[in-house]
């Protein structure tokens with residue numbers, strides 16, 4: 193049983209008094225935990241460089257309730273989150289989480305939660321891609337259930353305007369600043385043509401001010417191929433596998449891939465100013481990203497007696 197209540201509330205823990213996450217919760221119960229996760233993430237990324245992005249996104253789609261609900265498979269009589277709009281044919285990395293979990297079950301059975309594995313793997317993916325590191329607060333328990341409706345409602349769509357983005361983040365307790373900093377995760381990974389097609393259509397004429405003309409043409413070519421909708425574009429066309437601030441530089445030059453990316457510059461003064469500060473200063477971005485990841489990683493976490501430690505991340509434990 194993991195004890196998750198620290199003696200006092202200090203900077204290593206977060207919570208509203210009813211729950212806590214804490215740094216180093218597996219120090220005694222599973223000292224190998226973080227090393228096992230890191231080794232697997234490292235191997236997965238060397239086999240498939242895109243996996244860093246996919247694991248980071250998996251944690252985001254789990255959060256807004258970081259309880260590994262996103263990992264539960266659909267079964268007869270149970271509908272999970274994997275078929276929700278933002279997740280279906282899109283989320284990747286489940287096999288990597290399975291491999292980590294199965295190794296951890298061998299070293300310390302029923303100890304490390306799937307939700308914590310997601311949080312640590314996301315952090316490691318950022319570090320291994322050249323981004324900032326941070327100590328992950330742990331002690332999340334795994335859910336006994338999942339909500340496809342919540343996944344559909346909470347996770348913003350790629351054609352959202354700034355008002356919608358801000359309100360979706362605020363609904364779960366994140367600020368406009370968190371939203372702009374966390375969008376910087378689009379410094380790596382890929383997106384399907386179907387997610388940015390409206391950006392191409394709405395800006396079909398080359399005089400459109402908010403999309404770079406060469407960029408537009410290369411995307412139109414990519415997506416007009418016969419298997420157009422299966423084609424993938426880099427979210428950051430310049431440094432697609434490096435965690436840096438190039439994403440923000442791209443937005444300023446009209447080379448944001450999704451509508452929800454580009455509107456951070458064209459749709460709102462406040463978000464534009466933050467984008468400019470990140471484009472100009474890598475360290476400010478890294479510092480804010482780290483802070484916002486910690487905040488996002490604590491949302492809706494189950495601790496203490498709530499939830500369980502799953503033995504298999506795809507199913508709740510059977511008794």
Ligand code: HEM
Pocket residue numbers: 242244245246247248249252281282283284348349350351352357371374375377378380381382383384385387427450452
């Ligand atoms: C602000 C609202 C956001 C919207 C509208 C959004 C939307 C999307 C979309 C549509 C894709 C492409 C999916 C596909 O084509 O299959 C994507 C990819 C991605 N998103 Fe977001 N996202 C948002 C925020 C975030 C956040 C907060 C993170 C992480 C902290 C994140 C991390 C990623 C990553 C890393 C990828 C690439 C994944 C891969 O290559 O496997 N996104 N996002």
Ligand SMILES: [Ca+2]
Pocket residue numbers: 379380428430431432433434435436437438439
């Ligand atoms: Ca990049």
